[in-house]
Amino acid sequence: MSTEGMKYDAAHIKVLEGREVVRKRPGMYVGSTGERGLYHLVLEVVDRAVSEVLAGRAGSADVTLTSDGGVRVADDGAGSGGGNVPELEGELTSLHVGSGPIGRRATVIAPFRLGLFVANALSSRLTAEVWGEGTRWVKEYARGVEVELPDTVGPLTGGVGLATGSGTTISFWPDTEIFETTWCSFPVLAERFRQLAFLNRGLAISLTDERPADGPRKVLFQFPDGVRDFVAALDAEAGACPRADVFGFEREDERMAGTMEVALLWGYSSGARIRGFANSLATHEGGTHLDGFRDGVVAAVTEFARERGLPTASDLDARANLIVEDLTAVVSVKLDQPEYLGATRTLLGNTDVRVCVAEAVREHLGNWFAERPERGERVIDRVVRAGRRD
Incomplete structure (x- = not known):
């Protein structure tokens, strides 16, 4: 084959950065675009909430499968106190931030442990809400790009937050342009969370399904004898x-x-x-x-x-x-x-x-x-x- 006219130099190299590389090669970050990848996406977000509980900064992690196909993951940790907002924003907008090294106190929920950035990039919409110390902060993203909304700082309104008055909620909708299915199985997630509660005695984690026509179903996992x-x-x-x-x-x-x-x-x-x-x-x-x-x-x-x-x-x-x-x-x-x-x-x-x-x-x-x-x-x-x- 003649190589005449075939040249390859730096001009031909396309560097993908940030959300673009994640969306172009999703399998590299969540394993696949099928069910396996979908559950990995969910576990990337759950990883953060569970880590907060096991570190003693929160009392429980709560996961909800919403009626419109989304997933809501909440914890009752310090919320907007202690500089948590900048840290959370960094996790949502920078690859690897927050994933950290694995240590004996670290629970491996999502094996790749690439953090919230991957979930943000592979979701059609993601909303992060943090409250505490009497204030509420909200950011919204569309396929990893921030939606121009003003930060919300002010007194908490009725129905916002958990009983402690502080916490963090990440709500996201897996992107139908990326995943072959965006339907999460309640039994599959329930079994994984049950296993985590067995293996981590201090963990309380709940799963709620708001999708059934006959009303929501909820399970809570916590095992004192590990x-x-x-x-x-x-x-x-x-x-x-x-x-x-x-x-x-x-x-x-x-x-x-x-x-x-x-x-x-x-x-x-x-x-x-x-x-x-x-x-x-x-x-x-x-x-x-x-x-x-x-x-x-x-x-x-x-x-x-x-x-x-x-x-x-x-x-x-x-x-x-x-x-x-x-x-x-x-x-x-x-x-x-x-x-x-x-x-x-x-x-x-x-x-x-x-x-x-x-x-x-x-x-x-x-x-x-x-x-x-x-x-x-x-x-x-x-x-x-x-x-x-x-």
Whole structure:
């Protein structure tokens, strides 16, 4: 092929900046223009409200699916106090502002964590409302471009704000020019918010759907026992009878620069259900936290058998896979620097985590067996019987 007449220089390079690049390549920022991308867009906005609650700056996060196809996300935080308005305006108008590094206190709701700017650029309309200290501030945008409205500063009017008299509300309408569908499923969002409440004990989050013809529906998620409640719920969903003997513990370990929260329940339903999370993000492919959990469980059971002088102790090493059979468990770690293998963040790779989780599980579960030897004997009996079936 002749290259005569074909020239390429700086004049041919088109630099896309800000909202233009987001709207031109939306899949790079929210994953897709289908349902997956739509939910990611919603979670980018919810991320901010939940972070306010977990940081102790707000008491609750409230998400509403409005009757006109919009989504409203509100928190009852400090609102316009403490210089929050300039910070919020920066998040809405600058890429990456507000996304910040992931730390052990950070809950990963939207995996890409690019902030409100992406939601603003990919919404046909977005309104930000902040109130507090007796004043109200409002900004409106159309596809990321500010609509010329005067800032509202003055006394609060009836019906504005939450019970605390301060807060922030982001209302947005996903752009039909970008997304294949703008219909958000109530069950899909409810399940994600329920999961977040299980994994973050201090979180209260509600979801309201104003779209049904027979009237709004609302759910509130808040679980005082954290992952213990999560395990009990998983076991109940499998058809087991409610039980009160869920084992669990929390531990901080500086060697892995983070914390762990573990809960488990044995033998009341068929098949293992072991769920792993890193900074509240589900690790569907597993990782070092789940490897360490299994190591610790096997070590605790085999050590208990040997200490009790059980004749089956020598056989347990060969039956390690049966020890975690019929086990329902949740393993949640929150790390300063989570290392994920792959862009999807579904496989945790921190090497120190495996050793730390294994040691903690072996110690805490071993103490639990020592205090309740009948539980340990019951587990070993199940393993032996399962081995005979094989």
